[in-house]
Amino acid sequence: MMGPMSRPAASSGRTGRPPLTSRAEILEAARRLIGRDGWETLTIRRLAAELGIGPTTLYRHIKDKEDLLVLLLNDHLDRLERPALPADPRDRIVAAATAMHDVLADWPWAAEVLAVDGFIARLDESALWMVEAILSGASERGCTPDQGIELFRDLWYYTVGEILVRSRSARVVTEEERRTFVRRFDASRTPHLAAVGDRWGTVAGRDTYPAALRTFVDGLLAQAAAPAGD
Amino acid sequence: MMGPMSRPAASSGRTGRPPLTSRAEILEAARRLIGRDGWETLTIRRLAAELGIGPTTLYRHIKDKEDLLVLLLNDHLDRLERPALPADPRDRIVAAATAMHDVLADWPWAAEVLAVDGFIARLDESALWMVEAILSGASERGCTPDQGIELFRDLWYYTVGEILVRSRSARVVTEEERRTFVRRFDASRTPHLAAVGDRWGTVAGRDTYPAALRTFVDGLLAQAAAPAGD
DNA sequence: TCGACTTTGCGAACATGTTCCGAACGCGTT
DNA sequence: AACGCGTTCGGAACATGTTCGCAAAGTCGA
Numbered sequence: 001m002m003g004p005m006s007r008p009a010a011s012s013g014r015t016g017r018p019p020l021t022s023r024a025e026i027l028e029a030a031r032r033l034i035g036r037d038g039w040e041t042l043t044i045r046r047l048a049a050e051l052g053i054g055p056t057t058l059y060r061h062i063k064d065k066e067d068l069l070v071l072l073l074n075d076h077l078d079r080l081e082r083p084a085l086p087a088d089p090r091d092r093i094v095a096a097a098t099a100m101h102d103v104l105a106d107w108p109w110a111a112e113v114l115a116v117d118g119f120i121a122r123l124d125e126s127a128l129w130m131v132e133a134i135l136s137g138a139s140e141r142g143c144t145p146d147q148g149i150e151l152f153r154d155l156w157y158y159t160v161g162e163i164l165v166r167s168r169s170a171r172v173v174t175e176e177e178r179r180t181f182v183r184r185f186d187a188s189r190t191p192h193l194a195a196v197g198d199r200w201g202t203v204a205g206r207d208t209y210p211a212a213l214r215t216f217v218d219g220l221l222a223q224a225a226a227p228a229g230d
Numbered sequence: 231m232m233g234p235m236s237r238p239a240a241s242s243g244r245t246g247r248p249p250l251t252s253r254a255e256i257l258e259a260a261r262r263l264i265g266r267d268g269w270e271t272l273t274i275r276r277l278a279a280e281l282g283i284g285p286t287t288l289y290r291h292i293k294d295k296e297d298l299l300v301l302l303l304n305d306h307l308d309r310l311e312r313p314a315l316p317a318d319p320r321d322r323i324v325a326a327a328t329a330m331h332d333v334l335a336d337w338p339w340a341a342e343v344l345a346v347d348g349f350i351a352r353l354d355e356s357a358l359w360m361v362e363a364i365l366s367g368a369s370e371r372g373c374t375p376d377q378g379i380e381l382f383r384d385l386w387y388y389t390v391g392e393i394l395v396r397s398r399s400a401r402v403v404t405e406e407e408r409r410t411f412v413r414r415f416d417a418s419r420t421p422h423l424a425a426v427g428d429r430w431g432t433v434a435g436r437d438t439y440p441a442a443l444r445t446f447v448d449g450l451l452a453q454a455a456a457p458a459g460d
Numbered sequence: 461t462c463g464a465c466t467t468t469g470c471g472a473a474c475a476t477g478t479t480c481c482g483a484a485c486g487c488g489t490t
Numbered sequence: 491a492a493c494g495c496g497t498t499c500g501g502a503a504c505a506t507g508t509t510c511g512c513a514a515a516g517t518c519g520a
Contacts, residue, residue, distance in 0.1 A: 016467025017515040044507060054470040056508080061468095065507065111345065115394045121411050128420055135422035145426050149433040154442040158384070161391030164345045181351050190358055192365035196375050203379040212384040212450065219449035220442065246497025247485040274477060284500035286478080295477065 021053055023061045027075050030068065039109045069113045074124040076107060082129055089137035093217050096133035097155045101209060104163050111167040114160050138224070147224040154220060155213070162209055169204070251283055253291045257305050260298065269339045299343045304354040306337060312359055319367035323447050326363035327385045331439060334393050341397040344390050368454070377454040384450060385443070392439055399434070 029050045034042055044065060048055040062068045083099060085092045104110040113119065120131070131152060138148035178201060187194040259280045264272055274295060278285040292298045313329060315322045334340040343349065350361070361382060368378035408431060415424040 013517090014467085015465070015517045017469075019468060021468090043505080045505085056471075056510095057469050059508075115341065115345075115398045117398050119395075119398075121407075125414065125416065125419065128415075128423060132420040132423050135426065139422055145422075145429060146433050148422065149426060149430060150436070150438050150442075153434060154388070154438060157391035157395055158388040158446075159391065160395055161387035161389065164394065165349075165387055165390055168345045168347050168349075177351075184355065185358075186355065189355065190362040192369055192375075192378065193358060193362050196365065196379060199375060200379060203376050204383060206380070208380050208384060211453065212380075215449040215453045216388075216446050219445035223441065223445045244497085245487055245495070247499075249498060251498090273475080275475085278500095285476095286480090286501075287499050289478075290498060 019060070021051060021057065021061060023071070025051065026058065026061055026068075027071055030072060031075075066113070066116050069109065070116060070119075070122050073107065073110070073113055074122075074127065077103065077124060077127040080126075082126075085133055089140035090217060090221065093134050093137035093151075093155075093221075094214055096130045096137070097159060097213055097217070098210065100130050100156075101159050101163065101213075104159070105166075108167075111164050114164055120156070138221070141221050141225070143221070143224045151217075151220050151224065155216065158213070158216060159209075249290070251281060251287065251291060253301070255281065256288065256291055256298070257301055260302055261305075296343070296346050299339065300346060300349075300352050303337065303340070303343055304352075304357065307333065307354060307357040310356075312356075315363055319370035320447060320451065323364050323367035323381075323385075323451075324444055326360045326367070327389060327443055327447070328440065330360050330386075331389050331393065331443075334389070335396075338397075341394050344394055350386070368451070371451050371455070373451070373454045381447075381450050381454065385446065388443070388446060389439075 026047070030042060030047055033047060033050050044058055045055045048058055051058075062071065080103065083095070086095055104114065116122070134152045134155065135145075135148040138151045139145070143151060178198065181200075182198050185194040185197065256277070260272060260277055263277060263280050274288055275285045278288055281288075292301065310333065313325070316325055334344065346352070364382045364385065365375075365378040368381045369375070373381060408428065411430075412428050415427065417424040
């Protein structure tokens with residue numbers, strides 16, 4: 001039932017060929033490689049070469065590359081210090097969500113991991129304080145447990161979307177492309193889009209996450225407190 | 231400046247070897263393949279085989295696979311009829327955002343496309359009415375053009391996040407995994423998470439998009455109307 | 461010592477997206 | 491007819507993630 005992929009364990013009471021590589025060594029080599037050449041160049045074969053082992057041997061220690069990235073993120077989260085949280089429940093929710101956002105936004109390859117299956121469930125306890133903080137804040141503001149979960153999920157969706165879309169829009173837009181984009185707006189069919197015109201690129205670059213987050217939190221808390229409504 | 235990748239064009243006044251395949255044929259074959267075997271099996275080689283051409287020839291007509299998916303989505307959007315929009319600006323915003331959401335949620339491989347670079351800019355005019363509807367609603371509610379863009383972006387983030395996370399969480403969770411997940415919650419460190427326990431899976435399955443969307447829209451509109459505030 | 465048994469290491473191989481480069485092909489000019 | 495030109499076609503090849511099957515290397519019990 002234990003299957004493979006367990007930790008290397010002390011050599012006591014262990015059967016089978018002793019491992020030459022540990023998961024910790026793999027993560028260390030991956031961090032080294034990323035730090036040296038950038039995370040885009042992190043491939044299974046290069047990582048194996050860095051470790052001096054065969055590429056397929058890695059699969060004895062990690063499930064797949066996605067798993068490796070999740071492990072790396074957890075490893076990163078473990079190294080961060082947990083900030084003090086505001087006493088006010090609403091501010092605590094905002095602070096926790098902002099912390100989630102900022103950590104991921106600073107993690108350049110977060111976008112590769114954010115959408116993996118069951119992401120939240122694969123986080124270490126060192127990251128779950130953010131979830132806990134949001135649930136506790138919701139609870140103190142009178143939310144039921146179910147409403148707390150829903151609040152977290154809605155904030156999570158917004159946060160993930162923000163990071164994902166932004167990280168993929170980082171490419172520089174050429175003047176030619178910009179012109180083509182603007183020209184496509186037919187003022188008769190999409191007048192507002194045409195009127196907005198070339199302000200899109202400018203405004204799209206702004207960081208509205210903090211303001212919108214507060215708005216969303218306040219709205220969701222009010223909605224949870226109210227019995228019903230459209 | 232025109233470069234390759236243009237339409238096959240009528241044979242008049244055209245130099246060079248005449249194309250055997252058109253982009254329209256490629257999209258048609260892709261739809262056929264997806265309808266027959268599911269979109270997971272759509273590969274460049276299979277698509278080329280379906281068309282009876284060499285795999286690399288496809289790259290004369292599409293930029294890459296991502297481009298093909300965007301083309302397929304635009305093709306899909308073109309076939310949808312544009313619903314009547316409510317006269318009330320707030321309801322119009324909600325209706326347009328919901329339409330965006332529903333179209334993408336019904337498009338099983340939307341998640342593969344949603345995060346591509348400059349996604350919105352690559353949409354056909356047949357899809358831009360949704361953007362236009364949101365901008366017009368915002369305008370009628372007194373938003374400046376910049377605020378309209380920001381409103382759209384915040385709704386877009388939330389929508390993208392919802393669809394992306396949900397589509398990747400569709401996998402069935404085994405009893406074993408669920409047990410492991412719940413057991414990890416240490417009641418002393420994360421009491422609310424522990425208290426929530428196994429309700430997470432149940433609540434996470436609920437569709438809270440419509441309610442949270444309305445909340446978000448109302449909050450953002452109110453924030454835009456107010457001069458300032460935390 | 462000897463044979464299960466168990467776990468790790470790894471080379472071969474496969475599917476996939478994609479690039480390269482030469483061949484094929486039709487047009488216009490000489 | 492012959493040649494250059496511009497374009498498309500497509501096979502070879504490459505990098506990548508990953509699976510498969512087998513060899514290697516320990517432990518445990520006879």
